[in-house]
């Protein structure tokens with residue numbers, strides 16, 4: 640254990656990107672948008688909504704320098720919180736998540752139209768008109784604690800079905816968001832019941848591991864193919880690939896005491912077979928699996944009181960999903 644005596648040391652195995660060439664943007668600061676001139680959806684790839692999660696920024700910076708352009712529709716790259724990223728320090732890599740507040744908890748129009756001010760609110764207000772024109776958004780994230788990669792789709796069936804069609808990573812979790820504020824993917828643009836706009840989030844793996852970058856690249860490539868912005872590869876010999884697992888969050892476990900602790904170190908993506916299995920102690924209270932085949936979504940081994948310790952999810956059957 641190192642750092643603050645609170646978190647273990649996670650080595651930074653990915654290079655810290657030099658984002659100076661991409662700071663200015665061609666639309667807004669840190670926002671690059673390319674219109675093919677041909678009909679098609681507006682697809683946005685966002686990264687650095689959390690400033691220390693720069694695997695997605697490595698991907699977008701590479702695609703920008705390679706000159707990736709859409710063959711139809713419009714493609715937008717968003718470096719969401721460059722101010723937080725600028726504070727990244729490999730010696731203390733967890734501190735640059737945000738400057739004033741979590742940029743992924745402010746996407747409620749009441750908050751955005753309200754009187755409160757912060758660096759992140761100003762950024763969200765500047766991005767909002769652009770976000771309102773996006774048909775499909777993929778928000779690139781990564782995780783502090785090692786965990787199987789997953790796609791998070793929020794509450795909309797149309798987003799969940801998009802996540803399931805991508806196939807990488809093969810785990811898709813539909814949830815109801817966080818009680819502490821709305822994420823970018825939960826913004827009304829994407830969650831209007833009658834709307835068509837869809838947003839999903841991918842957690843590619845541990846923040847600073849090379850496999851995380853590879854997973855984010857595979858997921859974003861699948862999205863650009865699915866939306867027709869880049870050419871799909873010619874059909875090769877069919878490679879049997881397992882259908883993605885799709886699960887729905889059934890319970891969000893919030894630490895109610897300072898003494899919350901899991902009974903053993905659980906990795907995210909673990910499936911607990913039996914109902915009523917003891918997972919954690921929260922002071923005197925026992926936290927147990929509410930159903931069989933319980934998926935543990937991003938357990939956080941160190942949880943402060945009032946914060947989410949883990950989310951529990953139940954797998955859906957293929958017949959619960961829309962046909963492709």
Ligand SMILES: [Zn+2]
Pocket residue numbers: 688689692780781
């Ligand atoms: Zn994140």
